[in-house]
Amino acid sequence: NTNVSCFHEARRVAIFGGTHGNEMSGVTLVNLWIQNGKEIHRKGVETKPFITNPRAVEKCTRYVDTDLNRAFTTENLSAPSGDDLPYEVQRAQQINEIFGPKGSPEAYDVIFDLHNTTSNMGCTLILESSKDHFNLQMMHYIKKAIAPDSCPVLLTEHPLLKYSTSRSVAKHPIGLEVGPQPQGVLRSNIFESMRVVLKHALDFIELFNEGLEFPPCTVDVFRVSEKMDYPRDTNGNIIAMVHPNLQDCDWEPLNPGDPMFQTFDGTTLRYEGAGTVYPTFINEAAYYEKQQAFVTTRRETLAAGAIKKT
Amino acid sequence: MRKKMKQALEQMEPVSLPALSRVAICGGTHGNEMSGVYLVRELQRQKLEKAGSATLTTVISNPRAVQVCKRYTDMDLNRCFTDAILSSPVTVATPYEVRRAQELNTLLGPKGKLGAVDLVCDLHNTTANMGLSLISYSVQDWVIMHIYRQVQRKITSAPVRFILLDLPLADVYSQDSLGKHGFSIEVGPQPHGVVRADIFNLMKEAVDQTLDWVQCFNSGSAFEGGEVDDVYTFVKSVYYPRDPETNQITAAIHPQVQDRDFCLLHPGDPMFLMFSGEIVKYEGEEVLHPFFVNECAYYEKSIAFHLARKMTVTIPPLQVKRD
Numbered sequence: 001n002t003n004v005s006c007f008h009e010a011r012r013v014a015i016f017g018g019t020h021g022n023e024m025s026g027v028t029l030v031n032l033w034i035q036n037g038k039e040i041h042r043k044g045v046e047t048k049p050f051i052t053n054p055r056a057v058e059k060c061t062r063y064v065d066t067d068l069n070r071a072f073t074t075e076n077l078s079a080p081s082g083d084d085l086p087y088e089v090q091r092a093q094q095i096n097e098i099f100g101p102k103g104s105p106e107a108y109d110v111i112f113d114l115h116n117t118t119s120n121m122g123c124t125l126i127l128e129s130s131k132d133h134f135n136l137q138m139m140h141y142i143k144k145a146i147a148p149d150s151c152p153v154l155l156t157e158h159p160l161l162k163y164s165t166s167r168s169v170a171k172h173p174i175g176l177e178v179g180p181q182p183q184g185v186l187r188s189n190i191f192e193s194m195r196v197v198l199k200h201a202l203d204f205i206e207l208f209n210e211g212l213e214f215p216p217c218t219v220d221v222f223r224v225s226e227k228m229d230y231p232r233d234t235n236g237n238i239i240a241m242v243h244p245n246l247q248d249c250d251w252e253p254l255n256p257g258d259p260m261f262q263t264f265d266g267t268t269l270r271y272e273g274a275g276t277v278y279p280t281f282i283n284e285a286a287y288y289e290k291q292q293a294f295v296t297t298r299r300e301t302l303a304a305g306a307i308k309k310t
Numbered sequence: 311m312r313k314k315m316k317q318a319l320e321q322m323e324p325v326s327l328p329a330l331s332r333v334a335i336c337g338g339t340h341g342n343e344m345s346g347v348y349l350v351r352e353l354q355r356q357k358l359e360k361a362g363s364a365t366l367t368t369v370i371s372n373p374r375a376v377q378v379c380k381r382y383t384d385m386d387l388n389r390c391f392t393d394a395i396l397s398s399p400v401t402v403a404t405p406y407e408v409r410r411a412q413e414l415n416t417l418l419g420p421k422g423k424l425g426a427v428d429l430v431c432d433l434h435n436t437t438a439n440m441g442l443s444l445i446s447y448s449v450q451d452w453v454i455m456h457i458y459r460q461v462q463r464k465i466t467s468a469p470v471r472f473i474l475l476d477l478p479l480a481d482v483y484s485q486d487s488l489g490k491h492g493f494s495i496e497v498g499p500q501p502h503g504v505v506r507a508d509i510f511n512l513m514k515e516a517v518d519q520t521l522d523w524v525q526c527f528n529s530g531s532a533f534e535g536g537e538v539d540d541v542y543t544f545v546k547s548v549y550y551p552r553d554p555e556t557n558q559i560t561a562a563i564h565p566q567v568q569d570r571d572f573c574l575l576h577p578g579d580p581m582f583l584m585f586s587g588e589i590v591k592y593e594g595e596e597v598l599h600p601f602f603v604n605e606c607a608y609y610e611k612s613i614a615f616h617l618a619r620k621m622t623v624t625i626p627p628l629q630v631k632r633d
Contacts, residue, residue: 031558032585060609118501182437182501184606188562188583241348241507262507264352285503288379 021056026114117179126175136304222297322626341375346433362525430489436498
């Protein structure tokens with residue numbers, strides 16, 4: 001296949017931290033780079049570090065009124081602006097103005113959105129579209145550079161489960177989700193891994209902008225499948241915890257019959273799906289209120305064609 | 311001959327203490343420390359009201375904080391139990407947690423008085439890798455020390471340690487000081503707002519062993535004296551390095567200290583890894599043991615970890631006082 005997709009140079013790149021104000025690696029890295037951007041500087045690229053939710057960062061909380069990383073819906077972005085809107089909706093509109101408008105040619109080329117999770121997800125890259133060959137090539141590059149450490153790719157393309165993220169304002173949105181780390185805590189190892197992944201990502205952009213052609217490749221991804229809630233009683237109270245056998249086993253196979261939950265009085269509840277799935281976001285603190293104990297994924301291999309700059 | 315003399319010296323006079331007829335188990339003192347919240351709710355669901363001859367009271371200490379899954383609403387409830395705060399007059403401006411502390415003092419106390427419950431057991435979680443720690447304000451409360459010894463002997467799935475915060479009773483600020491005897495069970499690591507099954511099960515084991523000991527004690531068992539080890543006394547706190555101009559924290563706890571609570575910290579050992587790559591070393595003169603390493607709730611006080619001295623405590627034989 002000699003087809004090469006051409007993309008414009010990625011000249012405008014943003015790095016978002018503090019989309020959730022208590023996810024400390026991104027907050028710390030972005031604040032560091034706002035003070036001294038030497039580390040993220042790349043020839044021919046404008047790399048802009050940016051704190052997306054400063055009020056939440058100040059209070060060290062996930063959000064003030066509503067989750068910023070769910071706020072970039074068409075409805076919110078096109079709503080008439082006003083002080084009566086929830087803080088995060090106002091913020092989404094501002095961010096859309098600076099880095100977007102979402103879907104337009106003026107939008108930023110790439111946005112990296114830095115997140116932490118209490119789940120044992122390692123360094124996960126989040127991909128929103130299976131057809132974004134630029135992103136696929138970047139993720140392929142990062143995975144190779146990080147090896148033998150792994151960098152799982154979570155594909156959130158799903159008619160119901162996909163959500164409107166802050167990074168979705170850009171042409172090429174990339175989520176970085178690193179865990180496990182408690183909310184409000186900064187762990188050195190987690191901080192340094194996120195820093196290394198970003199370094200490789202920016203290296204890729206620099207090479208691409210210099211004219212390097214990236215040959216066709218394949219990327220193994222985990223496509224999001226189903227949201228699994230905690231078992232609850234008739235009053236909506238949680239009656240079981242993620243089972244010790246499942247806890248911390250993100251990206252490992254969960255087979256029908258495997259333990260899934262443990263009730264507070266010790267009974268095991270088992271997975272009763274039709275086939276093997278790969279759970280992730282297992283026991284993420286922020287998802288208790290979103291009725292999610294974990295999400296199941298299915299393995300898929302995506303093909304990316306060759307790419308080079310226009 | 312020397313061994314016998316040593317044993318004789320170590321054998322203290324037997325002690326007899328009144329039965330523990332009223333026991334309280336408290337969860338949700340910090341609203342986002344989930345093991346205790348769910349354990350208390352489970353005890354309430356099972357309608358557990360007695361432990362042998364003792365009556366059991368279960369309390370969600372800070373319901374408002376539990377409701378919003380935060381450590382506290384106005385101020386840390388577990389700093390409100392000093393004599394001074396408990397007796398302070400209530401006005402419109404009084405923080406919620408001060409009022410609640412005074413309510414709990416009525417329910418479980420009054421602190422320091424004859425009407426107080428016999429034993430308060432307060433359940434906590436930490437983001438630090440502290441395994442199972444029992445925390446109290448005295449190493450001469452023989453009830454607490456014998457409970458510690460039983461828990462340490464019976465629980466093998468995690469390390470079990472005792473932490474002493476040496477303060478006179480009037481100045482003890484934690485809820486466990488409401489009872490005639492009191493201690494906290496601190497289990498980690500667990501992120502706040504999360505319930506992990508392994509951590510929940512560990513806390514439940516500790517509570518079960520505590521109630522088991524209480525029943526045995528009340529029914530007349532004799533507990534032999536001896537030594538308990540892995541007792542750590544708080545010495546001082548270590549603070550995060552900050553930029554003098556911006557006041558921002560400039561380093562993370564070094565990977566050689568992170569998750570290594572209770573290990574040894576020698577003079578010259580790394581403590582912090584600056585974001586710029588430099589290492590900040592421990593410059594104290596005494597070899598000490600870090601604990602509460604990277605506890606989320608201590609960032610607001612700028613505390614990275616505490617340091618402790620390790621010791622062994624000799625405890626006397628103990629039996630319930632017969633009328």
